[in-house]
Amino acid sequence: MSEFGSFVELVQSIYGTKDFIPLHEPRFDEKEKLYLEQTIDSTFVSSVGEFVDKFEAAITNYCGAGKAAAVVNGTAALQVALRVAGVDRESEVITQALTFVATANAINYNGATPVFVDVDYDTMGLSPQALMDFLNEFGELRDTGTYNKSTGKRIAAIVPMHTFGFMCRIDAIVEIANEWNIPVVEDAAESLGSFFKGQHSGTFGLMGAFSFNGNKIITSGGGGAIISSDPQFASKVKYLTNTAKVPHQWEYYHDELGYNYRMPNLNASLAYAQLEKLDSFIKSKKEVFAAYKDGLELDEVKLKEIPADTSWNYWLIPLEFDSREGRDNFLTYTNSNGVMTRPIWRLMFELPMYKGCQRDEQVNAYKLSERIVNIPSSTNC
Structure with missing residues (x-):
């Protein structure tokens, strides 16, 4: 099993299924x-x-x-x-x-x-x-x-x-x-x-x-x-x-x-x-985050820490990788094994419509664009 197999099993245990698990799906009743x-x-x-x-x-x-x-x-x-x-x-x-x-x-x-x-x-x-x-x-x-x-x-x-x-x-x-x-x-x-x-x-x-x-x-x-x-x-x-x-x-x-x-x-x-139902959604998503925090066992990967002074809505949960290569290997494995994950967006000035726009050095944006992945973050209620 790939080193990322344990992560797939963790997601399956959180959501109680081995069927396809989307990034974020709505909950209606x-x-x-x-x-x-x-x-x-x-x-x-x-x-x-x-x-x-x-x-x-x-x-x-x-x-x-x-x-x-x-x-x-x-x-x-x-x-x-x-x-x-x-x-x-x-x-x-x-x-x-x-x-x-x-x-x-x-x-x-x-x-x-x-x-x-x-x-x-x-x-x-x-x-x-x-x-x-x-x-x-x-x-x-x-x-x-x-x-x-x-x-x-x-x-x-x-x-x-x-x-x-x-x-x-x-x-x-x-x-x-x-x-x-x-x-x-x-x-x-x-x-x-x-x-x-x-x-x-x-x-x-x-x-x-x-x-x-x-x-x-x-x-x-x-x-x-x-x-x-x-x-x-x-x-x-x-x-x-x-x-x-x-x-x-x-x-x-x-x-x-x-x-x-x-x-x-x-x-x-x-x-x-x-x-x-928003407050109950946030409560449920907070529990999902806690399950990831307790169960995540991947080298050179960590959950993105909640910033200071923020009460977070836990909308999409981000993982931070040490390298672009590790990120891409993770994306390939998870999406090939029924767990939807997505990278953070391409930087806007890398798109043809905005490539000529003025910008600063973008030191942090470049690093984050190569290292951040979102993992399944639906409510679990």
């Missing part, structure tokens, strides 16, 4: 079925309905935000949040290269250009030190904002991403951003249920964007949300994602370019049911 039936019976299955309102109120309360807007997916959430924050054509947005492509795409959809700075090794999220170093070298603070001295473009926003639910040092990032008069929009797609120093992700910056894709900690099939501690911004997002329609009892009047990004009531019924 009678509650989701009940709410779906109620939605169907109501005939309000599209973008207006009881569960849209209930879900927006519930996620606002859970996160401790001011207001929320439910949308079709996390990418749309980030795209619109960035527009409301002031990102436009010919501007730039500082973010991390170690992220899912949606982060960079949402910037691009607004006609802006991403600028990539390094991550911290422990959090795998945007590094405050790297951000400060970049701004000290290239930033020029003017009355109209901060500009990049090398390109002449306005730096319209900073987008940290909370990788796999780990919280980056978001308080330090916001502090630096405030000094440079740059708004922060959190890519919180993966971090619903994660807290940093007791405060929920997505509530530190101007806005936060979540995803409820099928592989997320809660899912509505497809869906996302924008939250803000300032209800004015969330209201603007709600208006733009509702085709920029001016409210009226019967007239159809739209006074600027908007988007049809509204979450259907059918999806919201799923999201609402799942959100009610």
Whole structure:
């Protein structure tokens, strides 16, 4: 048996099966079925309905935000949040290269250009030190904002991403951003249920964007949300994602370019049911993590440690390898033996769309991109 055979057996024992074990699958029960039936019976299955309102109120309360807007997916959430924050054509947005492509795409959809700075090794999220170093070298603070001295473009926003639910040092990032008069929009797609120093992700910056894709900690099939501690911004997002329609009892009047990004009531019924169970999901996933911690017996492999000051949602559990070769051997063996594992993403500037973007040395991002693998992380309830 391969040296990785013991890991496959460990995963099989955790999930009680020798059948194919996915990376992260949703858990549904009678509650989701009940709410779906109620939605169907109501005939309000599209973008207006009881569960849209209930879900927006519930996620606002859970996160401790001011207001929320439910949308079709996390990418749309980030795209619109960035527009409301002031990102436009010919501007730039500082973010991390170690992220899912949606982060960079949402910037691009607004006609802006991403600028990539390094991550911290422990959090795998945007590094405050790297951000400060970049701004000290290239930033020029003017009355109209901060500009990049090398390109002449306005730096319209900073987008940290909370990788796999780990919280980056978001308080330090916001502090630096405030000094440079740059708004922060959190890519919180993966971090619903994660807290940093007791405060929920997505509530530190101007806005936060979540995803409820099928592989997320809660899912509505497809869906996302924008939250803000300032209800004015969330209201603007709600208006733009509702085709920029001016409210009226019967007239159809739209006074600027908007988007049809509204979450259907059918999806919201799923999201609402799942959100009610989020704490139990996290409890179950924490137990899965503990089982890995107790049972993992692989040389030159370790579980990624939870960063300081973070209450983690345990969304995707990462392993850290000592080498690219060991990582690739592990991926080959596990995926050939019924256990789904996945490497962390390719760095954004390695993709053809973003290869010309400005970046720093990316020391930590390069190392992490060669060493991190996600292992099955579904709830076990």
